[in-house]
Amino acid sequence: MTTLVLLTITGLGLAALYFLVASGLSLIFGLMDVLNFAHGAFLTIGAYGTWWAAGNLPGAGESGWGFVLAVVFGVAVGTLVAALIELLLIRPLYQRHIEQVLVTVGLSLALVALVRAVWGADPRPFPRPGWARGTTSILGANVPNDRFLLIVSAVVVLVAVLAFLRFTRVGLIIRAGVENRTMVTALGIDVRKAFTLVFAIGGAFAALAGALGGIYLGSISPGQGTSLLIFAFIVVVIGGMSSITGTAAAAVLVGLVQQFANYYAASGVGDLSVVLLLAVVLLARPSGLRARLA
Amino acid sequence: MREQAFDRTGRLRRLAPLVVLVVLALLPYSTLSLPGLFEGVLNSPGTLQLLALCLVFGGVALSFDLLFGFTGLLSFGHALYFAAGTYGANLLLTELGWGLGAAVAVTTMAGVVLALLVGSVALRVTGIAFSMVTLATAQAGSIIVLQDPSGLTGGEEGLAVARAPIPDALIGVFNTANKYWLALAYLVLVYAVVTWVTGSRAGRVWQAIRENERRVEVLGLRPYRFKLLVFVLAGLLATLGGIVHLLLLGGSTPRVTTADFTIGLLVMVVLGGAGSRWGAVLGGVLYTYLDSRLTGLASSAAIQDLPAWLRVPLSEPLFILGTLFILVVLFVPGGIAGLVERLGARRRDRRPEIDGPPPGRAVERLRDEVGAGVGAGLGTPRRPDGA
Numbered sequence: 001m002t003t004l005v006l007l008t009i010t011g012l013g014l015a016a017l018y019f020l021v022a023s024g025l026s027l028i029f030g031l032m033d034v035l036n037f038a039h040g041a042f043l044t045i046g047a048y049g050t051w052w053a054a055g056n057l058p059g060a061g062e063s064g065w066g067f068v069l070a071v072v073f074g075v076a077v078g079t080l081v082a083a084l085i086e087l088l089l090i091r092p093l094y095q096r097h098i099e100q101v102l103v104t105v106g107l108s109l110a111l112v113a114l115v116r117a118v119w120g121a122d123p124r125p126f127p128r129p130g131w132a133r134g135t136t137s138i139l140g141a142n143v144p145n146d147r148f149l150l151i152v153s154a155v156v157v158l159v160a161v162l163a164f165l166r167f168t169r170v171g172l173i174i175r176a177g178v179e180n181r182t183m184v185t186a187l188g189i190d191v192r193k194a195f196t197l198v199f200a201i202g203g204a205f206a207a208l209a210g211a212l213g214g215i216y217l218g219s220i221s222p223g224q225g226t227s228l229l230i231f232a233f234i235v236v237v238i239g240g241m242s243s244i245t246g247t248a249a250a251a252v253l254v255g256l257v258q259q260f261a262n263y264y265a266a267s268g269v270g271d272l273s274v275v276l277l278l279a280v281v282l283l284a285r286p287s288g289l290r291a292r293l294a
Numbered sequence: 295m296r297e298q299a300f301d302r303t304g305r306l307r308r309l310a311p312l313v314v315l316v317v318l319a320l321l322p323y324s325t326l327s328l329p330g331l332f333e334g335v336l337n338s339p340g341t342l343q344l345l346a347l348c349l350v351f352g353g354v355a356l357s358f359d360l361l362f363g364f365t366g367l368l369s370f371g372h373a374l375y376f377a378a379g380t381y382g383a384n385l386l387l388t389e390l391g392w393g394l395g396a397a398v399a400v401t402t403m404a405g406v407v408l409a410l411l412v413g414s415v416a417l418r419v420t421g422i423a424f425s426m427v428t429l430a431t432a433q434a435g436s437i438i439v440l441q442d443p444s445g446l447t448g449g450e451e452g453l454a455v456a457r458a459p460i461p462d463a464l465i466g467v468f469n470t471a472n473k474y475w476l477a478l479a480y481l482v483l484v485y486a487v488v489t490w491v492t493g494s495r496a497g498r499v500w501q502a503i504r505e506n507e508r509r510v511e512v513l514g515l516r517p518y519r520f521k522l523l524v525f526v527l528a529g530l531l532a533t534l535g536g537i538v539h540l541l542l543l544g545g546s547t548p549r550v551t552t553a554d555f556t557i558g559l560l561v562m563v564v565l566g567g568a569g570s571r572w573g574a575v576l577g578g579v580l581y582t583y584l585d586s587r588l589t590g591l592a593s594s595a596a597i598q599d600l601p602a603w604l605r606v607p608l609s610e611p612l613f614i615l616g617t618l619f620i621l622v623v624l625f626v627p628g629g630i631a632g633l634v635e636r637l638g639a640r641r642r643d644r645r646p647e648i649d650g651p652p653p654g655r656a657v658e659r660l661r662d663e664v665g666a667g668v669g670a671g672l673g674t675p676r677r678p679d680g681a
Contacts, residue, residue: 271434
């Protein structure tokens with residue numbers, strides 16, 4: 001029972017990380033038809049931004065509110081980089097989806113290489129605030145607190161995004177744009193502003209995932225974002241490519257399957273079963289779990 | 295176009311690959327020194343090894359171009375077949391002690407079966423979803439290799455190949471010239487196969503699929519089968535590339551299983567020019583050369599003396615290659631091949647022409663070939679979304 005609880009909560013923590021990365025990906029894909037390969041780089045930037053701020057930014061630190069400030073700084077840098085990339089590199093290639101994907105591929109190489117050039121390829125120990133290092137006892141299992149931090153953050157983000165899409169005017173434009181972009185443009189609404197916005201939102205979530213992933217794993221390295229990105233892609237496809245709730249469900253499914261299979265079968269089997277899961281879902285329902293943005 | 299094939303430029307264009315081939319084949323006899331470009335004279339083992347690597351990746355890039363440039367299938371899992379080649383042959387040679395011939399034959403078949411399995415699932419979806427499924431399956435391969443099941447694949451360390459089953463002529467530094475010719479033979483094989491199939495009827499269907507898949511269906515053809523064919527063929531050629539790479543390096547490295555490896559192939563093809571045979575080969579050669587030489591350049595005095603804000607990014611070959619790639623995508627559509635075509639067209643004052651029919655004409659040409667069949671009577675259907 002203890003193991004079961006621990007595995008479930010750790011799986012959910014992993015799912016939270018996947019969701020944070022995948023939700024931005026699916027928003028961007030849904031609205032712009034661009035699969036953003038640079039998303040892993042946003043994650044790396046967020047993680048290194050937080051790490052740098054914790055050590056160098058005045059007022060920020062490795063614990064308490066100082067650490068919160070460091071995370072805010074990391075997220076802000078990720079958001080800014082994402083918005084600038086959309087404005088400067090993605091927008092000039094408007095409507096040329098393959099080229100847009102290629103640019104993000106080039107960015108994923110260049111940005112990660114840049115981080116590696118500046119801070120080296122070796123993993124850096126990531127600051128872990130005191131409360132994240134402790135454990136909480138649930139049904140006899142000692143669960144590390146960082147898992148709850150991840151899960152709570154993901155749930156907050158999920159609720160916030162759904163509320164944003166449901167209740168604001170910009171959210172309405174995004175939902176309409178996902179459904180029929182041509183029609184929204186024909187109605188005289190400039191969808192491109194929404195493009196920049198979803199890129200910025202996606203960058204913010206990915207950067208947050210980078211900071212939280214740093215706490216979860218205890219260290220950060222330049223290539224981390226890319227390896228997480230592949231699983232996030234799988235989550236997006238299983239979730240139906242452009243649905244937030246579908247992505248959340250897929251993230252939970254993938255996180256739990258991966259944790260349990262890695263524990264009960266053998267290390268690595270979990271990663272493989274996720275790929276198998278993708279094949280099964282695609283064969284059974286080619287459009288994924290949910291077809292449209294909820 | 296037919297009359298142009300017989301004029302002087304047409305003949306030159308046909309002879310050019312042969313001339314290049316002869317020069318490349320004679321290269322190991324040259325003691326020419328190219329300071330700055332290569333460290334030793336041309337036929338020194340180090341230079342020949344680098345050149346051989348360039349040729350192998352020229353061939354692998356061309357096999358990827360068959361998918362991406364000629365058919366419009368953006369696979370992110372091409373590394374899987376290359377890895378199947380190098381690890382498959384390595385295991386058969388090292389673990390089972392098979393002869394080279396048997397190992398090559400069985401590995402090639404395994405590569406075909408693998409591509410058939412993955413392709414038949416992945417091609418059920420189109421567009422980006424196809425890219426994702428291929429990426430995921432290749433990732434599965436990468437995970438297996440890194441997990442090192444029963445100590446077979448060597449995990450992160452890689453796997454050295456046993457020397458006993460390999461002919462002496464392909465072993466050791468003194469035989470680098472032989473390995474170079476092997477790499478050249480592989481490139482020639484890929485080039486010949488790609489030239490042949492892209493000119494065949496199937497090749498024209500692939501180009502039509504790239505242009506507009508729905509209209510190919512309207513013509514009464516099944517894109518799925520044609521796409522599966524090109525997927526398996528490209529997988530087969532990549533598997534062979536993996537085997538040659540194994541013989542060249544004397545081992546397998548897990549680096550070739552990763553998504554980054556496929557992304558490298560994509561960069562090569564886009565740099566050189568997607569949909570162009572020589573462009574893809576040139577892209578592969580150039581990328582491999584730069585990737586190897588830029589590492590050396592980073593530690594050179596010229597770079598070390600630069601101010602930190604310039605020196606730090608320039609010390610990473612991938613940063614330079616990634617930036618170059620973005621610039622090409624943004625400003626040089628069609629890559630090097632497209633650039634050369636445009637410059638040539640400006641000089642000759644005629645419209646650019648790529649291998650195969652000009653863009654937008656592939657489907658029409660296919661329709662003419664299908665003739666008075668199903669498609670001809672339907673006029674020119676447009677996609678409802680106007681995309």
